[in-house]
Amino acid sequence: MSSLAFTVLFISFLLISLVVRFWLASRHIRHILVNRATVPAQFAGQISLEAHQKAADYSIAKTKFALFIVLLNAAVLIGFTLMGGLQWLASASFSVFGDGWRYQLGLVLAFALISGLIELPFDYFRQFVLEARFGFNRMSPALFFTDLFKSTVLSLALGLSLVWVTLILMEKSGDLWWLYAWVLWCAFQMLMLVLVPLFIAPMFNKFKPLEDESLRTRIENLMQRIGFASSGLFVMDGSRRSAHGNAYFSGFGAAKRIVFFDTLLERLAPHEIEAVLAHELGHFKLKHIVKRIAVMFASSLVLLALLGYLKSQTWFYTGLGVEPMMGASNDAMALILFALILPVFAFLLSPLTSLSSRKHEFEADAFAAQYTNSQDLVSALVKLYEDNASTLTPDPLHSAFYDSHPPASVRINKLLAI
Numbered sequence: 574m575s576s577l578a579f580t581v582l583f584i585s586f587l588l589i590s591l592v593v594r595f596w597l598a599s600r601h602i603r604h605i606l607v608n609r610a611t612v613p614a615q616f617a618g619q620i621s622l623e624a625h626q627k628a629a630d631y632s633i634a635k636t637k638f639a640l641f642i643v644l645l646n647a648a649v650l651i652g653f654t655l656m657g658g659l660q661w662l663a664s665a666s667f668s669v670f671g672d673g674w675r676y677q678l679g680l681v682l683a684f685a686l687i688s689g690l691i692e693l694p695f696d697y698f699r700q701f702v703l704e705a706r707f708g709f710n711r712m713s714p715a716l717f718f719t720d721l722f723k724s725t726v727l728s729l730a731l732g733l734s735l736v737w738v739t740l741i742l743m744e745k746s747g748d749l750w751w752l753y754a755w756v757l758w759c760a761f762q763m764l765m766l767v768l769v770p771l772f773i774a775p776m777f778n779k780f781k782p783l784e785d786e787s788l789r790t791r792i793e794n795l796m797q798r799i800g801f802a803s804s805g806l807f808v809m810d811g812s813r814r815s816a817h818g819n820a821y822f823s824g825f826g827a828a829k830r831i832v833f834f835d836t837l838l839e840r841l842a843p844h845e846i847e848a849v850l851a852h853e854l855g856h857f858k859l860k861h862i863v864k865r866i867a868v869m870f871a872s873s874l875v876l877l878a879l880l881g882y883l884k885s886q887t888w889f890y891t892g893l894g895v896e897p898m899m900g901a902s903n904d905a906m907a908l909i910l911f912a913l914i915l916p917v918f919a920f921l922l923s924p925l926t927s928l929s930s931r932k933h934e935f936e937a938d939a940f941a942a943q944y945t946n947s948q949d950l951v952s953a954l955v956k957l958y959e960d961n962a963s964t965l966t967p968d969p970l971h972s973a974f975y976d977s978h979p980p981a982s983v984r985i986n987k988l989l990a991i
């Protein structure tokens with residue numbers, strides 16, 4: 574491929590993704606506005622007009638903000654690539670460190686820090702303006718910056734070590750480096766599955782064993798019926814940061830734990846909590862989590878093999894505004910470019926991921942209906958939708974493209990039909 578052809582391909586994919594994103598967002602906003610005046614008949618009596626309109630306004634505000642971020646990201650992407658940002662950073666790092674691994678790590682570090690600094694004001698805005706306006710923010714600026722500090726240190730420690738070992742493999746392990754890098758990457762992911770619940774999540778939140786005796790007994794009965802062993806039931810202080818409620822499931826093997834946000838426990842009745850948990854356990858029992866990990870591993874193998882090919886193609890660099898140093902320390906640049914442009918080329922595949930995720934949601938709902946009362950899951954879902962101000966009337970196409978969960982009405986109709 575010629576360098577110009579690759580530039581044209583890249584720009585075309587970027588433009589297509591922008592057009593599709595704007596088109597879907599405008600459909601979504603229009604659909605929500607058309608349905609803003611009345612609560613959908615299915616939810617009348619359960620959700621007030623005020624809550625329905627709050628959800629509409631919140632969804633529209635989030636969609637508009639997301640569009641702004643899309644434009645910003647596109648500008649940053651062009652700035653780093655075709656406008657010469659990365660080339661400039663590479664020259665700067667080279668003039669400081671000379672050829673070698675210091676130069677490569679310097680480039681990765683500078684790129685990561687600059688990207689992080691660009692995102693920072695928008696993250697702050699999301700939390701303290703957008704979320705706050707709808708009453709969801711419970712974070713103080715001090716907590717925001719403490720979180721930022723901790724997560725920066727963590728990602729530097731973990732991310733840079735992973736990149737460093739990858740760079741060594743790229744340089745020293747021959748043509749099949751991408752296969753070794755894949756093994757390394759998979760091992761890292763598995764390690765994180767254990768490290769996150771045991772060490773990393775507790776750096777950000779407090780986890781207390783679930784104390785409520787009657788709820789415990791109820792949940793232990795459910796786990797026994799399903800045949801599920803867990804090494805603990807925990808309550809997390811999600812209310813420190815946000816009013817949004819959730820329950821999740823983390824770890825694997827002997828380190829499996831069930832985590833409830835305190836905000837969820839406050840809001841749902843015990844039988845509703847049981848139904849929500851049955852849904853989560855459904856994901857586990859139906860092997861959704863294992864399947865998701867398998868897909869992730871398989872696709873990363875394909876992507877690393879692709880990078881193995883692209884890394885030695887001059888047009889891959891020059892087409893993206895970078896003068897490669899073939900035969901010298903060029904691998905960090907290949908990694909950064911690949912990570913930058915991958916989302917652009919993969920964007921049109923997102924409906925596939927959403928489709929498979931929604932299929933899993935329906936299956937987990939059916940599983941919950943089998944082991945608990947489906948009415949309980951329905952009333953829990955209605956409360957969660959209301960509390961999270963998720964719109965009840967998303968544009969169907971927008972939802973099909975992006976949403977990992979089916980729209981509330983579709984989900985509830987299916988549950989009621991069971």
Ligand SMILES: [Zn+2]
Binds near residue numbers: 852856933937
């Ligand atoms: Zn689910």
